[in-house]
Amino acid sequence: MLSKRHVDILEILEAEGAVTISALAGRLGVSLETVRRDVKPLTEAGTLLRIHGAVGLAGRIGEAPFxxxxxxxxxxxxxxxxxxxxxxxxxxxxxxxxxxxxxxxxxxxxxxxxxxxxxxxxxxxxxxxxxxxxxxxxxxxxxxxxxxxxxxxxxxxxxxxxxxxxxxxxxxxxxxxxxxxxxxxxxxxxxxxxxxxxxxxxxxxxxxxxxxxxxxxxxxxxxxxxxxxxxxxxxxxxxxxxxxxxxxxxx
Known part of the structure; x- marks a missing residue:
C-alpha cells in the first residue's frame, strides 16, 4: 500500500526525472532520513533506482532529454x-x-x-x-x-x-x-x-x-x-x- 508521501514522491519523479534525496526532502518538508525510509520499499520493489545520492523511476533512468x-x-x-x-x-x-x-x-x-x-x-x-x-x-x-x-x-x-x-x-x-x-x-x-x-x-x-x-x-x-x-x-x-x-x- 502506498502512503500519501509515496504517491507524492512518484509524482515528482514522473514530472522531473531523477531527483536528489535532499531535494525530495525539501519539496516534501521532511527530513533526509524520512525520505530514505520512504524510498527504500520502492527501490526494493524495483519501482525506483538509486543513483549517486538521487532516485529516479526505473524506466526513466538513462532516458534521452527529448x-x-x-x-x-x-x-x-x-x-x-x-x-x-x-x-x-x-x-x-x-x-x-x-x-x-x-x-x-x-x-x-x-x-x-x-x-x-x-x-x-x-x-x-x-x-x-x-x-x-x-x-x-x-x-x-x-x-x-x-x-x-x-x-x-x-x-x-x-x-x-x-x-x-x-x-x-x-x-x-x-x-x-x-x-x-x-x-x-x-x-x-x-x-x-x-x-x-x-x-x-x-x-x-x-x-x-x-x-x-x-x-x-x-x-x-x-x-x-x-x-x-x-x-x-x-x-x-x-x-x-x-x-x-x-x-x-x-x-
Whole structure:
C-alpha cells in the first residue's frame, strides 16, 4: 500500500526525472532520513533506482532529454497537435522541423492517408513512414544525440529542394519581436522550413510566450499562424494580426 508521501514522491519523479534525496526532502518538508525510509520499499520493489545520492523511476533512468521534454506540458501539446492535424487533408505535403510539439502533430496524423512528409526528425520519420501509404523524406546529416534529428549543410540543402503545402515548426521562445530559438542550427533549419511552405505554421504551448531566445527564427510577418493552447499575455493577438499572423487557440 502506498502512503500519501509515496504517491507524492512518484509524482515528482514522473514530472522531473531523477531527483536528489535532499531535494525530495525539501519539496516534501521532511527530513533526509524520512525520505530514505520512504524510498527504500520502492527501490526494493524495483519501482525506483538509486543513483549517486538521487532516485529516479526505473524506466526513466538513462532516458534521452527529448523523451523527457515530450512529457512537459503534454496535454497542451496534444491539444495543439489535434487542432493542426484537423487542418491537414489526406494526400497533402507537410514539412516538419524537430521538436516535441511537432512530434505530437505527427502522432495525430497517423490516421491520415497518402501524406508526403519531409523532416529532419528521426522520431517524426519513424512515426509516419510505415502507415497509410505515406511517403517520408528524411534529411541526412549528423544526428544529434539529444533529439535524434539531423542538422548541418546537407540537411539544409536537402529540404531546400522541396515545396510543401504545410510548413510546421516548433520554437523555444516567442517575444514581441517574433519567433526565436536557443540553438543556431535549429534556428537555421526552422527558418528554412518556413520558407518552403504555402502555409507557415508555428506550434508552441503557452509557456514559450514572453521568453526571449538567443537567435531569431522569423518575424511575425513571416508566419501565417501560431497555434497554441492558451491566449498569451506577453504577445497580444492584435499585435500578431497587425503583422499578418493569426493566433489559433487549440481546444
Amino acid at each position: 523523451q523527457k521534454r515530450m512529457r512537459e506540458n503534454a496535454e497542451a501539446k496534444r491539444a495543439i497537435a489535434r487542432a493542426v492535424a484537423a487542418t491537414i487533408r489526406d494526400g497533402e505535403s507537410v514539412m516538419f522541423d524537430t521538436g516535441t510539439t511537432t512530434s505530437f502533430v505527427a502522432r495525430e496524423l497517423m490516421r491520415h492517408r497518402r501524406l508526403t512528409v519531409v523532416t529532419n526528425s528521426s522520431d517524426i520519420a519513424r512515426t509516419l513512414a510505415t502507415v497509410n501509404g505515406n511517403r517520408v523524406y528524411m534529411a541526412g546529416g549528423e544526428l544529434r544525440s539529444d533529439s535524434g534529428a539531423a542538422f548541418g549543410k546537407s540537411a539544409l540543402d536537402f529540404i531546400a529542394q522541396f515545396a510543401v503545402h504545410h510548413a510546421i515548426i516548433s520554437v523555444g521562445a516567442i517575444d514581441e519581436a517574433g519567433v526565436m530559438d536557443y540553438a543556431l542550427e535549429e534556428a537555421e533549419f526552422a527558418r528554412l522550413v518556413l520558407s518552403r511552405g504555402e502555409r507557415r505554421v508555428v506550434v508552441t504551448d503557452h509557456s514559450k510566450f514572453g521568453r526571449r531566445g538567443l537567435i531569431a527564427v522569423a518575424g511575425f510577418d513571416e508566419v501565417d499562424e501560431i497555434v497554441t493552447d492558451r491566449a498569451p499575455d506577453a504577445v497580444p493577438a492584435d499585435r500578431l494580426a497587425a503583422a499578418g499572423a493569426r493566433l489559433v487557440l487549440a481546444g
